[in-house]
Amino acid sequence: MVQYNLKKITVVPNGKEMIDIVLSRTQRQTPTVVHKGYAISRLRQFYMRKVKYTQQNFHEKLSAIIDEFPRLDDIHPFYGDLLHVLYNKDHYKLALGQVNTARNLISKISKDYVKLLKYGDSLYRCKCLKVAALGRMCTVLKRISPSLAYLEQVRQHMARLPSIDPNTRTILICGYPNVGKSSFMNKITRADVDVQPYAFTTKSLFVGHTDYKYLRYQVIDTPGILDRPFEDRNIIEMCSITALAHLRAAILFFLDISGSCGYTIAQQAALFHSIKSLFMNKPLIIVCNKTDLLAFDNIPEEDKKLVMDMKAEALKTVIGQGGEATNEEEGVLLTMSTLTEEGVMAVKNAACDRLLDQRVELKMKSKKINDCLNRFHVAMPKPRDQKERPACIPQGVLEAKAKEAAEKAEKEHRITERQLEDENGGAGVYSASLKKHYILANDEWKEDIMPEFLDGHNVYDFVDPDILHRLEELEREEGLRLADEAEEDFEMDGEELTVEEKEALAEIRRKKSILIQEHRLKKSTAGSRAVVPRKFDKDRKFTTERMGRQLTKIGIDPSAAILRARSKSRGQKRQRSPEVGGEGDVMDMDVEQPNNKKLRALSRPRSRSLSRPPGEVVPGEGFKDSIQKVKAINLAKKSSKKRNKNAHKGEGDRVIPNLKPKHLYSGKRGIGKTDRR
Known part of the structure; x- marks a missing residue:
């Protein structure tokens, strides 16, 4: 906390x-x-x-x-x-x-x-x-x-200062400006410290957190320190000095052995010796950074001697804390590169281990340890037999790990669109190819060039120039096929047709198929054809006279069909029976006449309501006769007349309105009337 x-x-x-x-x-x-x-x-x-x-x-x-x-x-x-x-x-x-x-x-x-x-x-x-x-x-x-x-x-x-806990496990990063402190901080924590290729990018303390062996560690990135007298240091450098002086933390002193930071190893060693008094009684690790630019073994001998002197000073602080020089010699001087991430985790783990060991050692020397040890019991089980039982990993786990490693390797070797874009000119120059996602029988066909113009003509025009003609042929073949199927069996209503009737039926079906084809063609072009009212249809294609001529041509009496078509198109009108009307009302007796009941039903207007009069008594209502029902209806109307006049919703409406609302009947206050509120 x-x-x-x-x-x-x-x-x-x-x-x-x-x-x-x-x-x-x-x-x-x-x-x-x-x-x-x-x-x-x-x-x-x-x-x-x-x-x-x-x-x-x-x-x-x-x-x-x-x-x-x-x-x-x-x-x-x-x-x-x-x-x-x-x-x-x-x-x-x-x-x-x-x-x-x-x-x-x-x-x-x-x-x-x-x-x-x-x-x-x-x-x-x-x-x-x-x-x-x-x-x-x-x-x-x-x-x-x-x-x-x-x-x-x-x-x-103060509200913008980082929340630093001085008593928790802390790793402190210090050194000259631009030696890679913030880059290391971003690698081992989730912090996002600004990194730039110039000095004093970090101007204040930054805090991040990392986990090691199920423990949370606080990592503090400090601004760069220059080697100059104490009184000449500015506020940015003094923040680092304050953190080094007062925080019990593991110190990571960063060295740029490549010299790309703008400072030599001699200058960095001078800074180390000038502030080494702040490292007393604290775990110290010297980190040689930027080994990707220059390996530690390739630096000059005088620089290497300076680094070894720094290592010796760090070992003195270890011995002063009661540690063994032989055990700590390997962990005092480490090399790494934040660019390639080589050695980054080793530096982090070493710092965490050194800090944890020091904190445990301090607690073991405290007086409270005796009270804690009395509550501990370490159980040491005895072996029950002489059989060896080595640890084993199940085969399923090994297969899962191998599969995961293969997927990871495949993912690493996969070339992404971002990489292709960077290789081919970047954004705005490189255009992703969509052809590589085509599903074809041969992958070599994906990059084939599809011509759009050939000899000055559009290639699409040569795909099938006779497509409409072929469509007409197919429709004609379909009509003939339907006619052939109709000739196979001409049995209607369970009776065998004669030769003349078969010919007439075949002609009718042929005409029907032609009409269907014409209707389909007309329907396909209906979107581009203007709608013409029927009275302006000069062709008069669908009329009873035309139907009569066509039926007469094929040898069928058209009178019954014409009368039926006329009765349907005329709609339902009032019809009279032959005995009611005069001579003009008598219909042709060849047409079948409906009975009187049907005529009465047709002569009744459709819009007429079939509801019964209000005074008619329905069984179950509880009235003796219609006079009593009419009297009850009048009484109900009379009782609701006053309620309706008062604008009540119903019998349960008990609202008493304010007859003189304040906002309508009170006037404005006059001059001098504002003191009473």
């Missing part, structure tokens, strides 16, 4: 804002009406209450500011020195001291004026004392406006 949460400090208002807040609250929360006819004790009490309430509000606001800001003498030395480096301890304490002084002055002013108000002899005198008290309080607050503005800037900067 982080002990100091600097992000929860309340916003500090400036002097004018705080005055407005307190005076507005006083006006709202205390009585605002007083009359000169009141007793003098009541007048004194009224104004004393206002002065006390204002003083209490100022006291609460200023006390919150003083209590929420951390006291540099009470917090961890790391945070104390860090705040001193960033904000100057003297200015910080002076601002808080001025706020505290203002709080005491306001309390004294309130106390003095309450004492004077006890002896106020009139409304005017009491009011003047109240105005003077509030005015002096506001004047005091205006004088500390610069301190309040400074504290607000400090609060905003």
Whole structure:
């Protein structure tokens, strides 16, 4: 857990804002009406209450500011020195001291004026004392406006500081600028520190977290440090010095052995020796970075000698901690490259192991260890026989691992579209080919060129130029096939047809197939053909005369079909029976006449309702006769007449409206009427 949460400090208002807040609250929360006819004790009490309430509000606001800001003498030395480096301890304490002084002055002013108000002899005198008290309080607050503005800037900067726990397991990265500290931080944690190829990219402390052996470690990336006198170092460098001085952490001192950072190994070694006093009693690892540019074995001998001297100094700190030089010699000097990630995990693991060993050793030397050891019991089971039982991995697990490794290798060797784009000119130049996703019998056909123009003509025109002609031939063949199928069996209604009837039926079916084909063709082109009303259809293709001529041509009497078509197209009209009408009403007796019941049904208008009259009694309603039902209906209408007149929803509507609503009958207030609210 982080002990100091600097992000929860309340916003500090400036002097004018705080005055407005307190005076507005006083006006709202205390009585605002007083009359000169009141007793003098009541007048004194009224104004004393206002002065006390204002003083209490100022006291609460200023006390919150003083209590929420951390006291540099009470917090961890790391945070104390860090705040001193960033904000100057003297200015910080002076601002808080001025706020505290203002709080005491306001309390004294309130106390003095309450004492004077006890002896106020009139409304005017009491009011003047109240105005003077509030005015002096506001004047005091205006004088500390610069301190309040400074504290607000400090609060905003504190909220942006990283949450560093000084007591947890910590790995601290330090060294010259541009030696690869932030790159290493991004590799081992989920932090996203800005990395640029120039010095002092990192200007403040950055925190990340990593896991090792089921434990969480805090990794701190510090700004670069230059080798110069202590008093010449700036605020950015002093942040690193503060972290090195006060945090119990494993130190990773980074060296750029390639010299690409702009500083030689001699300069970096000088920095190491100048700050080596800060490494005492802490695990120290010297990390030689950027081995991808220059291997450690290839550096000059004088530089290698400097690195070995640094290693010897690091080993002295190990021996000073009580460690063995032979055991720690391998882990003091490590090489790595953040670009190729070679040795990155080894450096992280070594730092975590060294830090964990030191923390365990310190706890073993503490007095609390005896209390803990009494509660531990280490069980050592005895072997039950002489049989060896080595650990084995199931075959299924091995196969799964092999399959996963093969998939990973295939994924690594797969060429992605991004790689192809980078190789062929980048974005805007390279265009991805969609042909490689075609599913063809031969993969070599995917990249074949498809011509669009040949001899000045569109290739698509030569795909099938006679497609419409072929369609007509197919439809004609289909009609002939249907006719042949119809000739195979001409049995209708269980009777065998004669030769003439077979010929007539074949002709009808042939005509029908032709009409179907014409209708399909007409339907296929209906979208591009304008709709012509029937009265403007000069061709008159579908008429009863044309149908009669066609049926007569093939030897069929068309009269019955024509009458049927006319009766359907005419719609349902009133028809009369032969005995009712005159001579003109008698129909041709060749046509079958419907019976009288059917004629009556057809002669009845469709829109006529079939509902029964309201007075008709239906069995089960409970009325004796229609007279009693009509009387009951009239009584029901009469009883609901008053309810409907009052606009009630029903019998259960008991709403009593306001006959004189306030917003309609009250006028505006006149001049001088605003004092009574």
